[in-house]
Amino acid sequence: MRMDGGKFFGAYRAFSGIRDAVVLNHVPVGCNWGAGMFRTISDQADVRQACTVMHEREIVFGGEESLRRALLRADELYDAPLFLVIAGDVPSIIGDDVAGIVDELSLEKEVLWTEAAGFSGSMRSGYEEALLRLAPLMSGCDTTEGSINLIGFCPDDFKVESDVKEIKRSMKRAGIEVNCVISNCSSEEFKKAPAAELNVVFGQGTDLAKLMKEEFGIPYTELDYPYGIEGTEKFIEYVSESLGTGWDADLEHEIEPFKKVYLYLHELCKTPVSIIGDFHAGPLAEFLAAELGFEVEHLSSSGSDLDRQRFEQEVRGSDTMMIFGSSFERDLARELEVPLVRFNYPVFDQVSIYDNAPYAGFGGAAFLTETIINAIMGLGDF
Amino acid sequence: MERQLQDSSRKGPSLLQSTFRERAFNGIYEVVARQNHFYGINCKLSGSVYVVSEIEGAVPLVHGSCGCAFHHRLSPRKLFSPISDLACTEMDETDVIRGGEEKLRAGIIDVYQRYDPALIVILPTCVSGLIGDDIPGVIESLRSKISCDILHAPSEGFSHRDGDSVEVSLKNAAKSMKCSSAPPTAQDLRGCGHEEMMFALADQLMEEQDVIENSVNLEAFGRHTYRFWNDVEEMRRILGKIGVELNTTVPTTSVDAIKRAPSAPLNIVVTRNTRWADRMKERFGTDYVKKWYFYVGFDKVGKFFIEMASKLGLEGEAEDAIRRERKRALGDLSESRRLFKSYSFAISTQSFLFNPNLLSVYTEDLQMPLRWILIDSQPMKSMKISRDTVEMMTGNLIDIAEKQDMEIEILVDPSSEKMARVAKGVDWLLTDRTGPPSEKEGDLGMMNIATASNLIHQTGFCGIVEFGKHLAWKLQRRTKKDAQKDASNPHRKLIVSRFDYEEDCYPMIKDPMCSSSRRMWSEIWC
Numbered sequence: 001m002r003m004d005g006g007k008f009f010g011a012y013r014a015f016s017g018i019r020d021a022v023v024l025n026h027v028p029v030g031c032n033w034g035a036g037m038f039r040t041i042s043d044q045a046d047v048r049q050a051c052t053v054m055h056e057r058e059i060v061f062g063g064e065e066s067l068r069r070a071l072l073r074a075d076e077l078y079d080a081p082l083f084l085v086i087a088g089d090v091p092s093i094i095g096d097d098v099a100g101i102v103d104e105l106s107l108e109k110e111v112l113w114t115e116a117a118g119f120s121g122s123m124r125s126g127y128e129e130a131l132l133r134l135a136p137l138m139s140g141c142d143t144t145e146g147s148i149n150l151i152g153f154c155p156d157d158f159k160v161e162s163d164v165k166e167i168k169r170s171m172k173r174a175g176i177e178v179n180c181v182i183s184n185c186s187s188e189e190f191k192k193a194p195a196a197e198l199n200v201v202f203g204q205g206t207d208l209a210k211l212m213k214e215e216f217g218i219p220y221t222e223l224d225y226p227y228g229i230e231g232t233e234k235f236i237e238y239v240s241e242s243l244g245t246g247w248d249a250d251l252e253h254e255i256e257p258f259k260k261v262y263l264y265l266h267e268l269c270k271t272p273v274s275i276i277g278d279f280h281a282g283p284l285a286e287f288l289a290a291e292l293g294f295e296v297e298h299l300s301s302s303g304s305d306l307d308r309q310r311f312e313q314e315v316r317g318s319d320t321m322m323i324f325g326s327s328f329e330r331d332l333a334r335e336l337e338v339p340l341v342r343f344n345y346p347v348f349d350q351v352s353i354y355d356n357a358p359y360a361g362f363g364g365a366a367f368l369t370e371t372i373i374n375a376i377m378g379l380g381d382f
Numbered sequence: 383m384e385r386q387l388q389d390s391s392r393k394g395p396s397l398l399q400s401t402f403r404e405r406a407f408n409g410i411y412e413v414v415a416r417q418n419h420f421y422g423i424n425c426k427l428s429g430s431v432y433v434v435s436e437i438e439g440a441v442p443l444v445h446g447s448c449g450c451a452f453h454h455r456l457s458p459r460k461l462f463s464p465i466s467d468l469a470c471t472e473m474d475e476t477d478v479i480r481g482g483e484e485k486l487r488a489g490i491i492d493v494y495q496r497y498d499p500a501l502i503v504i505l506p507t508c509v510s511g512l513i514g515d516d517i518p519g520v521i522e523s524l525r526s527k528i529s530c531d532i533l534h535a536p537s538e539g540f541s542h543r544d545g546d547s548v549e550v551s552l553k554n555a556a557k558s559m560k561c562s563s564a565p566p567t568a569q570d571l572r573g574c575g576h577e578e579m580m581f582a583l584a585d586q587l588m589e590e591q592d593v594i595e596n597s598v599n600l601e602a603f604g605r606h607t608y609r610f611w612n613d614v615e616e617m618r619r620i621l622g623k624i625g626v627e628l629n630t631t632v633p634t635t636s637v638d639a640i641k642r643a644p645s646a647p648l649n650i651v652v653t654r655n656t657r658w659a660d661r662m663k664e665r666f667g668t669d670y671v672k673k674w675y676f677y678v679g680f681d682k683v684g685k686f687f688i689e690m691a692s693k694l695g696l697e698g699e700a701e702d703a704i705r706r707e708r709k710r711a712l713g714d715l716s717e718s719r720r721l722f723k724s725y726s727f728a729i730s731t732q733s734f735l736f737n738p739n740l741l742s743v744y745t746e747d748l749q750m751p752l753r754w755i756l757i758d759s760q761p762m763k764s765m766k767i768s769r770d771t772v773e774m775m776t777g778n779l780i781d782i783a784e785k786q787d788m789e790i791e792i793l794v795d796p797s798s799e800k801m802a803r804v805a806k807g808v809d810w811l812l813t814d815r816t817g818p819p820s821e822k823e824g825d826l827g828m829m830n831i832a833t834a835s836n837l838i839h840q841t842g843f844c845g846i847v848e849f850g851k852h853l854a855w856k857l858q859r860r861t862k863k864d865a866q867k868d869a870s871n872p873h874r875k876l877i878v879s880r881f882d883y884e885e886d887c888y889p890m891i892k893d894p895m896c897s898s899s900r901r902m903w904s905e906i907w908c
Contacts, residue, residue, distance in 0.1 A: 006449025022895070028508055029907070030425020030539040033418065034453035041414055041461075047421055048895040050902035056541050059512065070906055077898040089447065090540060093478060093512045118449035119473050119509055309496070328455065331466045348456060348464075349411075 003308045003328070008088045009035055010126025011116035013154040015084040016049065017183025018134065018190060022080045023049040026067050026098065027088035031118075039156045041348045046155075050074055054090045063096045068105065075107040082137075082187045085113035086130075092117035112136065124204050127154070131183065131208040137191050140216060144195045146245050147179040151209055151220075152202035152279070155184050158347040159359050166361035170232055174240045174247040182208065194218060198242055203279025225280050228287030228365045229254055254362040257369075264373050269293035274315045275324040276300040276308065277344030284324060284343060292369065294322075322376065339375035341368075397616075397837060398848045400608040405833040408607060409816075411461035420764065420890055420900045423542065423907070424458045429575020430505050430537040432457045433583075435465045436603045438636040439500030443493050444470040445486050445515065446507025463606040469493045473509050482515045487524060494528050500637035501587070503579070504534040511538030531637060535582035537575055545907040548765050551654060552736070555676065556774040559738060580658035583633060583640055590666060591645035594629065596694055598648045599668075601659075602631040609836075610634070616842035617650075623703040624691050632658075644668055648693050652841075669693055678838055679743040680708050680846065711747075711843040718854035719749040725809040725857065728754035730801070730828060732761050733814050733835075735772070738779040743838050745788060748850050754804045755779070757794045758815065764887045766904060802826060810857065829856065 005013075008027070012035040015023045025032040032051035040047060052058075052066040067085070074083060087098045092115060102111050114133040116126045131151075150167065153160055168178045179196040180189045182205060199209040199220035209220035221242065226235040233249055240247040258265060272295045275285045281301035288294040297318045300311040312332055315323065323333045326344045333340035342350050343359055358364035359371075395403060415424075427444065431454045434442040442465075444451045451470030471489040473482045486504070493502050504517055517534045524532065580601075600617055604610040618628045629646035630639040643649075644666035649659045651672045659670035671693055677686045684704040691700030712719075727750050734740050735757055744750045757779070762772050776794055783790045793800065805811045805826040813828040814835045834852050837845035882892035890896060 003452065004448045005452045006447050008449050009452065022898075028425070028539040029423050029542050030427060030453075031449075033422045033424045033428075033458075034456075036422060037415070037418055037424075037456065037458065038453075040418060044414065044417065045891045045893060045896070047893075047899045049421070050899055051422055051906065053906050054540055059540055066906075070902070073905060074898075074902060077901055079894055079898075089508050090512065093509065117475075118447035119478055120475050123449075328464060328466075330464070346456075348461065 005038075005123040005126075006118035007116045007121035007123065007126035007129070008086065008118045009038075010121075010123035010128075011086045011114050011130040012039075012126075013123070013156060014127045014130035014134070014183045015086060015114070017153065017155045018082065018084065018185065018187050019046075019155070020080055020186050020188075021048070021082040021084050022074060022078050024052065024067075024070060024074060024083055024085045025049060025088065026052045026054070026063060026070075026085055026091050026096070028054045028090055031088050038346050038348065042156050042158070042351065048078075048080065059090065059094060062094060063091050064098075064101050067091075067096065067098065067101050071101070071105055071107060071111065075105075075109055078109070081109060083107070083109050083111045084130075084134075085111060087113065087115050087117070089117045089119060092120065110137075127183075127204050128207040131205055132211060134183075134190060135208060135211055135215070137187065138194050138212070138216070139191060141192055141195045143197055144177065144179055145197060146175055146243055147177040147196045148198045148200050148239060148243070149180045149182060149193050149196040149218075150178055150200050150202065151182045151205035152225075153181055153184045154345065157345055158343060158350075159352050159357070159364075160184060161355040162352060162358035163360035163364060165355050166358035166363045167226060169363070170226075170236060170361045171239070174236050175245045176236075176239060176243060198239065200239060224283040224286070226360050226364075227280075227283045227368070228291045229362060230291055231283055231287055232361050232365065251362075254365070257366040261369070261373060265292065265369075268373070268376070270295050271321050272297045272319040273322040273324065274298040274311070274318065274320040276311050276329060277325055280344050281324075287365065287368075288324070291365070292372070322372070337379075339379050341371055341375055343368075395608070396848070397609075397612045397840070397844055398834065398852055400612050401836050402833055403608040404836075408462045415458040415461055417890065418458075420887055421896075421903050425454070425539040426542050426575040426578070427505055427507060427537040427539055428454055428457050428459070429577075430503075430535050430579040431465060431468065431575070432459045433576055433579035433603070433633050434503045434505075435460070435468075436605055436634040437501060437640065440503055440637060441467050441469060441493055441497045441499040441501070442503050442505055443486075443489055444468065444505050444507060445482060445489070445510040445517065446470065446473055447509060448472045450507045460606055467497060469497070471510075473507075478509060478513055481513060482510050483520050486510075486515060486517065486520045490520070490524055490528065490532065494530060499530055501531045501533070502528075503582070504532065505537040506534070507537065508539045511536075511540070531587060531641075533582050533586035535575075535579045537578065543574055545766070549767055549771060552762075552767055552775070553771045555674075556771055556778060559676070559775075559778040576653070577655040577657055580633065580653075580655070581661055584658040584661040584665065587637070587640055588644050588662065588666065589641045591642055593647050594627070594645045595647070596625055596696065597627040597629040597646040598650055598690070598694075599629050599643050599646045600631050600650045601652045603634045605634045613840055613842075616840060616844050620687060620703065620707060620842055623707065624687065624696055624700045626691065626694060626696065648690070650690060673841055675839070676737045676739050677841070678737060678739050680711060680747050680843065681742065682739055683841060683843065684708060686841065707843045711847050714847045715748065715850045718850040721854045721857060722748055722750040722850075726751050726753050726807075728752070728756060728804050728808045728811045730756040730758060730811060730813040730815065732758045734779055735759060735762065735775045738775070738782050740838065741779060741782050741788075741790075742786070743846060745786065745790075747846050748853075752788070752790050753808050755783075755790055755792045756796050756801060756804060757792065759795055760886060760888055764890075829860075 036049055052070045054063050058066055098113050102113050112133050114130045164181050180193040194216040199218055201209050201222045202225045212218045223235055226232040236247055274297050275281050285296045285299045289296045297320050298311055298314045300307045322339050323329050324341045327347050327349045329340055357367050359368045431442050434440050448470055451468055455465045455468055471485045477485050521532045621628055630643055632643055649668055649670040651659045651670050662668040671690045673686055687704055688700045691697055745752055759772050780792055811828045812831050814832050816832045834849050837849040884890040884892055
C-alpha cells in the first residue's frame with residue numbers, strides 16, 4: 001500500500017496554494033474534511049474552502065445541480081477573484097459534467113477546475129495536473145531580468161514560509177529575485193509568473209515548467225531542495241550561472257553559528273540515522289551525511305508504502321539513533337526510543353509559526369542543526 | 383479478567399490529573415477537529431476506522447483508493463494518536479472499470495500474512511460502494527484460507543449523517559426531560575461510522591456463550607485517552623460493590639473478548655445509538671440498559687446503578703451499595719461543602735443547557751449557594767439549533783430550579799454590563815467555558831472550572847468528590863481580590879484577546895474567508 005494522499009490531495013494542495021482563491025471540493029463530506037484538516041492544523045486562520053456535499057441523492061440523481069448551486073452561492077458569499085473546483089472520486093464515477101456546469105454559469109469570479117479522482121493517480125499527479133489547469137491564468141508579460149520562479153511548494157509543507165523567506169534572502173545575496181513561488185502565491189503573482197527568466201523545480205511541478213517553456217519560452221531546471229551550506233551554495237551557483245548574475249560565495253558568516261556547538265558536532269559525527277520522505281528526503285540525507293557527518297543507514301524517498309514497511313523493518317533492525325520524517329513516523333520513533341525530526345508532509349503534531357526558523361538555505365542549515373541537537377539532548381524529556 | 387482491566391488496576395495518575403492531562407495533551411489536538419466542524423464534517427469511514435483501532439489485534443482494510451487510507455490514519459477522534467496499522471486495497475481506474483473484488487481478495491491475504499491479525503475489518507469507501515463490489519462474497523470465498531476473523535462494516539462516505547441530526551437529538555433529549563419517566567428514544571445516528579461498526583461487531587463477530595450470571599458489558603472507548611482507565615476502574619469498582627462483574631468493555635478490548643461478550647446477560651450502552659445492543663438482544667438475548675449522558679449527580683448516578691442492577695435481580699444489593707457509596711462521598715466532601723456554604727456563587731455556563739441536571743450537582747451534592755446561572759447559548763447557535771429547542775432546554779433548567787425551590791436567577795445570554803453586575807453581587811463567578819473569556823464577557827475575575835468540571839460527568843461518585851475537593855482547594859488558595867486584581871491589571875493582555883472573533887461562533891476568528899466558508903457549509907449541509 002502506498003503512503004500517498006492520492007490525486008485528490010495533490011490537486012487540493014496545489015489549488016489551495018493560490019492564497020486568494022477559494023477551493024470548491026465537488027466531493028462527499030469526508031474528502032473535504034480530510035484535505036482541510038491536514039491544512040488547518042498548520043494554519044488555523046486560513047479557511048477558504050467549501051464542499052458540494054455529495055450525498056446518496058447525488059449518487060442517484062447526479063451531482064451537477066449541487067455543483068451549480070454551490071458555485072452560485074459561493075459567488076455571492078466570497079470576496080475572492082478565483083474559484084478552483086476539484087472533482088473527486090464520486091463525480092468521476094457517476095459522470096458529472098463539471099466542465100458543462102462551469103461553462104454554463106456566468107459568475108463574477110473566474111472558475112477553473114480539475115478532475116482528481118483519488119483512484120486515478122498519485123498525489124504528485126494531482127499536483128502536476130492541477131498546476132496545468134491553473135496555467136490559463138498566466139499571460140505573457142515583460143521579463144524581469146535576474147528573476148526566477150520556484151515551483152514545487154505546497155502551502156501545508158512544514159516550514160514553507162520560513163524556507164521560502166530564507167531562500168529568497170540567499171538568492172538576493174546573489175542578485176537574484178524570486179518572482180513567484182508555486183504553489184504558495186496570490187493569483188496575481190501566478191498570472192505574472194511568465195515574467196521570470198528561469199523556472200526552478202523542486203521535486204514536483206515539472207509539467208507546468210515544461211508548459212511554460214513551450215508557451216513562454218522560459219527555460220527550467222530541476223534542482224535539489226537546498227538543505228545545508230553545500231546544498232544551498234550549489235543551488236545558488238547553478239542559478240546564478242544560468243542567469244549570468246555571478247556570485248562570490250562568502251560563507252564565513254554562515255558557518256559562524258556552528259562554532260558555538262562544534263564539540264557537539266564532533267561528538268555527533270557518525271551517528272546512525274534514517275530518513276523517509278518525498279523529494280525532500282534525498283537532499284536532506286546529503287546534508288546530514290556530507291556536512292554533519294551522520295551515517296545514513298536507511299533512506300526511503302519513494303512514497304511507496306511497501307518501501308515504507310521495508311523502511312520500518314530495516315530501521316527496527318538497525319542502529320538508527322534518530323529518524324527524520326513526517327508525523328506518521330512518531331510511533332516508530334517512540335517504539336525505538338529515538339528522537340524524530342519532522343521535516344516532511346504531513347506534519348500535524350508540531351507547528352511552525354515563526355517565519356525566521358527555516359530548514360532550507362544557509363540559515364536553515366544552522367536552525368536544522370539546532371533542532372537536531374536539541375532533539376537529541378531533549379530525548380526522554382517529559 | 384480482560385487485559386484492559388488488568389491494565390486499569392495499575393497505579394497511574396489520579397482522576398483529576400488524568401483530566402488535566404486529557405485537556406493539555408489531547409485537547410490541543412481536538413480543538414482543531416472541533417473548530418473544523420464549523421466548515422464540514424468528517425467521513426463516515428473515520429468513525430469505522432476509529433472503532434477498529436480500539437480493538438486489540440484488529441486491522442482495518444480500507445477498500446478504496448490510497449488517499450482514503452492516507453487521510454484516515456488521522457482520525458478526528460484521535461488526532462493525538464495516528465493509526466499506524468491500517469491497510470488499503472489501493473483501488474485504481476482498472477478496478478473501477480472491472481471491479482475491485484480480486485484486489486480485495488489479494489488485500490485480505492496480504493493483510494493476513496503481513497500483520498498476523500486476530501481480526502480483519504473490511505471497510506468499503508465511496509468507490510467500492512459505487513461500483514458494487516460483493517464484499518461478503520469475497521470474505522466467504524476466503525474463509526477456508528484465512529484463520530483469523532473477517533468482517534465488514536458499511537463505511538461509504540456518501541451516506542453520511544444529515545445536517546439536522548444534532549437538532550433532532552437535542553430536541554429529543556429536551557422533550558424527554560419534561561417527563562423523567564420517559565427517557566428519550568434512542569436515535570439512529572446513521573452515517574457516523576461508529577454505529578455501523580459497533581453493529582457489525584454484534585452481527586458478525588460475537589458468538590453464542592454460556593451466560594455468566596451477574597456480569598455486564600460496558601460500551602466504552604478511548605484507549606488512548608488519559609481518562610479511559612480511570613473511568614472504567616470507577617465503574618468496575620461500583621459494579622463490584624453491587625456484586626456484578628465487568629465482563630468486558632466494547633469495543634475497547636481484544637477480539638476474543640468481543641466474541642465472548644454475549645456471556646454477559648446485560649449491556650450498558652452509553653452512546654446515542656442502541657442498534658448494536660438491539661442486535662445482541664436479537665441474536666443472544668442480551669438485555670441492555672442505557673446510561674444517558676444526563677444521568678449526572680449522586681442521585682441520578684445512583685438511580686442508574688439501581689436500574690441496571692434491577693435487570694439482574696440485584697436491586698436490593700444495589701440500593702445498599704449506592705447508599706454506602708453516597709454516604710462515603712458525602713463524608714469525603716463534608717469539609718468542602720462547609721466551605722462552599724460560606725460563599726455565594728454564580729456560574730457562567732454553556733453546558734447547563736445541554737444537561738440541566740448539572741444544576742443539582744452544584745446545589746445538592748456540593749451544597750453551593752448558587753445565586754445566578756448565566757447561560758451562554760452561543761454553542762447552540764453555532765450548531766444551528768433552533769430557537770424552539772433552545773427555549774425548551776432553558777425551560778427545563780428553570781423547571782428544575784423551581785422544583786427544587788431554589789432562589790436562582792437564570793439569565794440567557796446576558797449583556798456584559800449585566801454580567802459585571804452579577805460578578806459584583808457574588809463572592810465567586812465560575813465559568814465552565816473552555817478557553818479565555820469572550821470579548822462580551824470580559825475578564826471579570828471569573829474562576830475557570832472547565833477542565834475540572836468534566837469530572838462531574840463520570841458515571842460514579844469519585845468524579846464529583848474530586849471536583850469538589852479541587853474547587854475547595856482553589857477557593858482557599860486564591861481570593862476574589864486576587865482574581866479581580868488580575869482582571870484589572872492593565873499589563874495583562876492575552877494575545878488571543880487581540881483578535882476579533884465571530885460573535886456567534888466563538889472562538890472562530892473573524893475573517894471574511896472563514897466566515898464565508900462557514901456559511902457555505904451551514905447552507906449546503908442539510
